[in-house]
Amino acid sequence: xxxxxxxxxxxxxxxxxxxxxxxxxxxxxxxxxxxxxxxxxxxxxxxxxxxxxxxxxxxxxxxxxxxxxxxxxxxxxxxxxxxxxxxxxxxxxxxxxxxxxxxxxxxxxxxxxxxxxxxxxxxxxxxxxxxxxxxxxxxxxxxxxxxxxxxxxxxxxxxxxxxxxxxxxxxxxxxxxxxxxxxxxxxxxxxxxxxxxxxxxxxxxxxxxxxxxxxxxxxxxxxxxxxxxxxxxxxxxxxxxxxxxxxxxxxxxxxxxxxxxxxxxxxxxxxxxxxxxxxxxxxxxxxxxxxxxxxxxxxxxxxxxxxxxxxxxxxxxxxxxxxxxxxxxxxxxxxxxxxxxxxxxxxxxxxxxxxxxxxxxxxxxxxxxxxxxxxxxxxxxxxxxxxxxxxxxxxxxxxxxxxxxxxxxxxxx
Amino acid sequence: xxxxxxxxxxxxxxxxxxxxxxxxxxxxxxxxxxxxxxxxxxxxxxxxxxxxxxxxxxxxxxxxxxxxxxxxxxxxxxxxxxxxxxxxxxxxxxxxxxxxxxxxxxxxxxxxxxxxxxxxxx
Numbered sequence: 298x299x300x301x302x303x304x305x306x307x308x309x310x311x312x313x314x315x316x317x318x319x320x321x322x323x324x325x326x327x328x329x330x331x332x333x334x335x336x337x338x339x340x341x342x343x344x345x346x347x348x349x350x351x352x353x354x355x356x357x358x359x360x361x362x363x364x365x366x367x368x369x370x371x372x373x374x375x376x377x378x379x380x381x382x383x384x385x386x387x388x389x390x391x392x393x394x395x396x397x398x399x400x401x402x403x404x405x406x407x408x409x410x411x412x413x414x415x416x417x418x419x420x421x422x423x424x425x426x427x428x429x430x431x432x433x434x435x436x437x438x439x440x441x442x443x444x445x446x447x448x449x450x451x452x453x454x455x456x457x458x459x460x461x462x463x464x465x466x467x468x469x470x471x472x473x474x475x476x477x478x479x480x481x482x483x484x485x486x487x488x489x490x491x492x493x494x495x496x497x498x499x500x501x502x503x504x505x506x507x508x509x510x511x512x513x514x515x516x517x518x519x520x521x522x523x524x525x526x527x528x529x530x531x532x533x534x535x536x537x538x539x540x541x542x543x544x545x546x547x548x549x550x551x552x553x554x555x556x557x558x559x560x561x562x563x564x565x566x567x568x569x570x571x572x573x574x575x576x577x578x579x580x581x582x583x584x585x586x587x588x589x590x591x592x593x594x595x596x597x598x599x600x601x602x603x604x605x606x607x608x609x610x611x612x613x614x615x616x617x618x619x620x621x622x623x624x625x626x627x628x629x630x631x632x633x634x635x636x637x638x639x640x641x642x643x644x645x646x647x648x649x650x651x652x653x654x655x656x657x658x659x660x661x662x663x664x665x666x667x668x669x670x671x672x673x674x675x676x677x678x679x680x681x682x683x684x685x686x687x688x689x690x691x692x693x694x695x696x697x698x699x700x701x702x703x704x705x706x707x708x709x710x
Numbered sequence: 711x712x713x714x715x716x717x718x719x720x721x722x723x724x725x726x727x728x729x730x731x732x733x734x735x736x737x738x739x740x741x742x743x744x745x746x747x748x749x750x751x752x753x754x755x756x757x758x759x760x761x762x763x764x765x766x767x768x769x770x771x772x773x774x775x776x777x778x779x780x781x782x783x784x785x786x787x788x789x790x791x792x793x794x795x796x797x798x799x800x801x802x803x804x805x806x807x808x809x810x811x812x813x814x815x816x817x818x819x820x821x822x823x824x825x826x827x828x829x830x831x832x
Contacts, residue, residue: 411803413803413807459825460803460806460823460824460825461712461801461802461803461825462802462803462804463801463802463803463804465802465804467804471804
């Protein structure tokens with residue numbers, strides 16, 4: 298019985314975004330859509346264990362939820378005339394998309410990621426409405442109290458309603474301006490899961506899986522947007538290395554990872570997407586954006602049979618391109634890592650030392666490694682200490698502590 | 711259709727910047743705002759608009775108690791105050807934000823967009 302219910306919960310979460318998006322389009326109200334979807338789940342819990350799961354569970358849930366919503370609106374006579382009117386004119390079209398851009402989830406994700414909403418609210422709403430995560434799950438994933446997260450989501454929904462933020466995919470002119478906001482939300486969800494500093498591991502893995510799922514949906518809906526493809530490729534190529542990233546509670550750097558443990562299927566899929574981006578960029582002459590470039594960098598790394606085979610000249614060239622579109626000291630820091638392989642640690646250290654990143658643990662860790670390679674043990678030790686102090690991630694601290702411990706003893710003086 | 715308040719909020723820096731403007735520069739801003747207003751009217755988005763005198767001209771009236779109390783100046787001392795506003799009609803926030811972007815460019819100031827409460831039964 299509980300197994301059956303767990304299976305239904307899984308289907309429900311899988312279909313939640315589709316169901317809610319369709320109901321939001323139909324009733325023009327997020328709260329009505331969520332309540333109705335919740336009621337449909339209760340009905341499913343009652344019926345499916347006996348009747349079996351219907352062949353199109355998403356369609357079944359949407360229809361059931363739609364009927365429940367209509368019942369509720371009829372019952373509550375105090376609902377304003379607008380809802381009644383919406384009810385009268387609404388059609389009962391099936392939720393299957395008729396064309397890619399018609400998909401209700403695409404409308405809803407642009408609503409959730411609207412620039413008029415606070416960035417943290419965009420992430421939370423996207424996970425709630427499209428990912429089907431519960432408020433407690435989202436609160437736990439972002440390490441904030443449940444009441445805070447509930448308020449954040451309620452406030453955002455109230456603004457959508459009160460300010461009339463539309464359920465609409467922006468038109469071509471605005472799409473270019475609005476798409477980066479959506480991609481940023483998805484990538485943030487992914488990183489929140491991938492770079493987990495603490496918290497429940499299971500929930501965190503859920504976040505990366507959810508981000509990839511949203512990335513796949515967006516890619517299916519907007520196949521001609523190269524940055525959408527780039528983001529999906531980037532996430533797949535990063536996810537492919539997940540299991541080798543930590544060993545024995547200690548962080549394993551990219552160059553030390555067991556490449557045999559990388560997920561070859563994800564890498565193949567990611568490489569294919571990167572190739573299609575490159576082909577498109579060559580064809581259109583449009584400069585690749587940051588997600589495509591980050592994906593390409595990851596493709597070069599995952600292409601090398603061993604760390605020693607890494608094409609560092611390609612990596613450095615890609616970071617140059619990335620710096621041209623997204624000039625940030627973090628990009629310059631990552632570029633310097635490639636420079637260390639090409640031109641030696643001394644050249645790289647000079648570049649790293651110029652970067653204003655003294656609050657960033659990776660800056661200290663990079664310096665520490667370069668100083669270690671230059672045999673400057675005393676300075677390396679101080680840099681490792683600074684790096685350890687600047688991170689809360691236990692696996693990273695363990696790694697840094699071991700590297701510090703392996704330094705040659707400092708000459709007395 | 712919903713109504714939105716587009717307010718032009720001035721702080722001390724904005725005031726200083728406006729004071730520093732030459733008459734010609736001010737004339738350019740006025741002309742840009744006029745053009746914007748005409749567009750609002752032509753496209754049916756216009757409800758009302760106006761520029762306000764400076765906050766020194768404010769009088770506060772409080773008739774919530776036993777007697778009517780009239781005092782010079784705004785009720786609360788603030789560093790920012792309303793310089794002018796538009797009330798527009800727009801189908802949704804995206805449309806209102808597009809108008810606000812144009813209005814901001816025209817009046818050379820930031821613009822706050824705020825929806826009106828729905829009238830009951832609207």
